[in-house]
Amino acid sequence: MMAEMTVERPVDAATTAAGDGRRTTDEALRCEGLSVAYGEKQALAPCDMTFAPSTVTALIGPSGCGKSTFLRCLNLMNREIANCHVGGHIWFHGQDALAPGCDVYDLRRCIGMVFQQPNPFPLSIYDNVAYGPRRHRRLSRAQLDEIVERSLRRVGLFDEVKDELKKSGLALSGGQQQRLCIARTLAVDPEVLLMDEPTSALDPISTKMVEGLMRDLARDHTVIVVTHNMQQAERVSNRTAFFYLGELVEVGPTKELFSHPRERRTQDYLSGRFS
Amino acid sequence: MPNQDAMTREDEGLRLRGARRADRAATIVLGALVAIVCALVAALVFYVLSRGGAKLFDLSFLTGRPQQFKAGGGIGPELFNSFYLLFLTLLISLPLSMGAAIFLTQYAPAGPVTTAVKTAIETLSSLPSIVVGLFGMLVFVLFFGWGFSIISGALALTIFNVPILVRVMQQALEAVPQGRRDSSLALGLTRWETTIHVLIPSAIPAIVTGVVLSAGRVFGEAATLIYTAGQSAPALDFTNVDLTSPTCPWNVFRPAETLAVHIWKINSEGVVPDLAVVSAGSAAVLVACVLVFNILARVLGRALERKVTAA
Numbered sequence: 001m002m003a004e005m006t007v008e009r010p011v012d013a014a015t016t017a018a019g020d021g022r023r024t025t026d027e028a029l030r031c032e033g034l035s036v037a038y039g040e041k042q043a044l045a046p047c048d049m050t051f052a053p054s055t056v057t058a059l060i061g062p063s064g065c066g067k068s069t070f071l072r073c074l075n076l077m078n079r080e081i082a083n084c085h086v087g088g089h090i091w092f093h094g095q096d097a098l099a100p101g102c103d104v105y106d107l108r109r110c111i112g113m114v115f116q117q118p119n120p121f122p123l124s125i126y127d128n129v130a131y132g133p134r135r136h137r138r139l140s141r142a143q144l145d146e147i148v149e150r151s152l153r154r155v156g157l158f159d160e161v162k163d164e165l166k167k168s169g170l171a172l173s174g175g176q177q178q179r180l181c182i183a184r185t186l187a188v189d190p191e192v193l194l195m196d197e198p199t200s201a202l203d204p205i206s207t208k209m210v211e212g213l214m215r216d217l218a219r220d221h222t223v224i225v226v227t228h229n230m231q232q233a234e235r236v237s238n239r240t241a242f243f244y245l246g247e248l249v250e251v252g253p254t255k256e257l258f259s260h261p262r263e264r265r266t267q268d269y270l271s272g273r274f275s
Numbered sequence: 276m277p278n279q280d281a282m283t284r285e286d287e288g289l290r291l292r293g294a295r296r297a298d299r300a301a302t303i304v305l306g307a308l309v310a311i312v313c314a315l316v317a318a319l320v321f322y323v324l325s326r327g328g329a330k331l332f333d334l335s336f337l338t339g340r341p342q343q344f345k346a347g348g349g350i351g352p353e354l355f356n357s358f359y360l361l362f363l364t365l366l367i368s369l370p371l372s373m374g375a376a377i378f379l380t381q382y383a384p385a386g387p388v389t390t391a392v393k394t395a396i397e398t399l400s401s402l403p404s405i406v407v408g409l410f411g412m413l414v415f416v417l418f419f420g421w422g423f424s425i426i427s428g429a430l431a432l433t434i435f436n437v438p439i440l441v442r443v444m445q446q447a448l449e450a451v452p453q454g455r456r457d458s459s460l461a462l463g464l465t466r467w468e469t470t471i472h473v474l475i476p477s478a479i480p481a482i483v484t485g486v487v488l489s490a491g492r493v494f495g496e497a498a499t500l501i502y503t504a505g506q507s508a509p510a511l512d513f514t515n516v517d518l519t520s521p522t523c524p525w526n527v528f529r530p531a532e533t534l535a536v537h538i539w540k541i542n543s544e545g546v547v548p549d550l551a552v553v554s555a556g557s558a559a560v561l562v563a564c565v566l567v568f569n570i571l572a573r574v575l576g577r578a579l580e581r582k583v584t585a586a
Binding site: 075077080082105106107108109112113115116117119121122123131132135136168170181184185188 | 384385452454455457458459460461462463464465468472473476477583
């Protein structure tokens with residue numbers, strides 16, 4: 001799949017992208033003046049943020065603060081909403097994802113997304129995972145088997161379901177379904193993984209599994225996760241960004257942000273003075 | 276103030292008791308309304324079947340030719356015509372309405388044009404069927420010169436059926452959880468791939484149920500066909516495969532009276548001595564077929580639902 005990408009891949013860690021020279025080695029994704037408006041109403045004020053490779057970044061803030069809107073910009077899911085205007089730049093491998101020529105389908109393959117509700121397709125477990133790879137390129141049965149097994153192993157689901165891969169994905173438990181959805185996303189081999197409150201519909205045990213998975217995936221992926229659970233942000237993330245009223249208030253290393261927030265609004269939110 | 280407290284508590288108690296009484300009353304009234312509806316349907320079905328039910332098992336009636344003047348006519352050609360017309364109607368209207376429903380739910384930008392189209396489809400679905408029939412006569416029978424024929428009838432029935440199918444399919448597609456669609460798009464798939472591989476399989480149980488129910492409606496439709504497919508049933512010869520011959524059953528340019536039209540015709544201008552028996556028998560066959568369609572819709576819908584969702 002790598003070969004057919006139109007999005008440029010890093011050939012060598014030291015290379016910077018041609019022309020603009022904007023990309024450095026320690027950034028996987030960078031937003032510059034990224035703003036979102038629904039019709040006339042601004043949902044996100046222009047903000048800048050850089051995501052380093054192999055890190056987990058948590059986006060926190062009260063409901064309606066723009067964090068999910070921000071997340072959905074990163075793989076252009078906002079394009080599916082009529083009336084939604086995205087401004088600024090999203091630099092990914094030296095290319096602006098928001099530039100007119102950018103192929104949204106290629107971009108989404110490189111920047112995968114997991115949603116709040118576990119939502120397997122009404123297909124078998126095997127077909128759920130094989131769904132993306134099958135659509136994107138021709139694969140032999142053996143290659144496909146290999147991808148399915150690797151993806152399911154990666155989320156720790158393979159041993160639980162290996163004897164019933166033909167069973168419907170909808171017959172699994174909620175936590176298993178969510179891990180299946182993560183496996184489905186991993187099967188197309190993305191670099192960046194966006195997660196929109198991935199554990200808010202799960203029980204504590206499944207939540208713990210998914211959190212462990214996020215840490216594990218961050219070894220070779222850039223993970224960006226929206227969460228309402230501040231303990232979760234503290235547990236899993238390297239960096240945390242706080243959004244409030246459609247504005248990125250502050251972003252920094254998680255420990256620092258939780259112990260010494262620079263902004264008054266962050267401090268108030270963390271101490272529960274407003275929500 | 277203990278006194279006042281007691282009073283509020285008493286008020287509260289009264290209010291609760293009132294609400295409970297209202298709830299009980301509503302249960303009884305709603306139950307009675309449902310009972311009336313059920314009784315109506317049951318009485319109708321019972322009446323039709325008790326008068327003509329015996330004919331359901333009379334093979335010579337089911338396959339025999341209708342008679343013009345003598346007693347003992349059958350409904351063979353009419354029964355065949357009904358099914359053939361239904362088949363052709365679905366053949367034309369299924370792809371049409373599927374395409375329209377996919378476009379309206381997945382592609383059409385929200386705007387005045389889309390709203391106008393949706394309103395038009397809704398209006399079309401409540402058009403009186405005799406109006407559709409007369410329109411079909413003007414356009415297909417006269418303007419295109421196809422005469423009273425199966426093709427004219429099938430196209431008129433398509434106009435009658437498409438709006439309903441579009442609505443059923445639209446609702447089925449819209450009922451697919453948004454996250455499922457988003458997940459597919461987020462994997463880098465196009466809208467079309469998402470529609471074909473995720474949305475339609477998710478919506479298929481509801482779509483099948485809707486299609487079979489609409490088939491029941493089409494099967495029993497008479498007014499649309501009187502002036503399009505015609506009121507005569509030429510004798511059919513099932514060994515004849517010459518598609519241009521009027522006796523070839525598959526010839527779409529031959530006139531074809533259906534079962535529903537047959538009931539209307541013998542009752543309005545029939546001269547056969549046993550017209551009451553023929554009419555009752557035809558009605559029983561028609562009702563039985565529609566019942567089978569409805570049961571089939573439920574069974575198929577449930578079976579597909581189970582296949583799609585569970586183990």
